[in-house]
Amino acid sequence: DTAVSQTPKYLVTQMGNDKSIKCEQNLGHDTMYWYKQDSKKFLKIMFSYNNKELIINETVPNRFSPKSPDKAHLNLHINSLELGDSAVYFCASSQAGLISYNEQFFGPGTRLTVL
């Protein structure tokens, strides 16, 4: 069984479009995250939710809006896509995420390409 799953795996779209990436975890974890990995493979946290409550909200453009309908799901909606949004987006989850040394389990990533 997949622990953290993301859909879609690949997303190619035009500038200005709105798109969503979905994430689900079946680990029973309390905390979920979104990360962005740029072309240099650098991983940067975007958001985290703990039991559906927003905990971390980095300096991300407000075109990015996370939504957590329940603690097993954290979706990422992006409005008015820009070329610079092209990256690989990773969802992750952990138990008791306010404690950093808990292991984070990452999904397989969504490669977003904005043309």
Added chain:
Amino acid sequence: TQLLEQSPQFLSIQEGENLTVYCNSSSVFSSLQWYRQEPGEGPVLLVTVVTGGEVKKLKRLTFQFGDARKDSSLHITAAQPGDTGLYHCAGEYASSNTGKLIFGQGTTLQVKP
């Protein structure tokens, strides 16, 4: 800006050689983790260190946390082609209480047979 400097960013070595990857910061960490990422997949945790001076071993991999908890290293002995991958260090600063992980720039390791 709080940074976690990871070096080297690229490393290409022959099978059987040893190597060390470093992560350094001017700030103190409450914990530091090392992840490994394969192409097309997400990072997978290798180890977590939480105590200054701590050393952990995972087969041919040795992880060390600096005494002052500002730096860490990953040493691989007798590297094998299966060690090829992207290695990340990541830590939470001691001043943070949100579980936020700061990642280093990553080290792409290629071990040639």
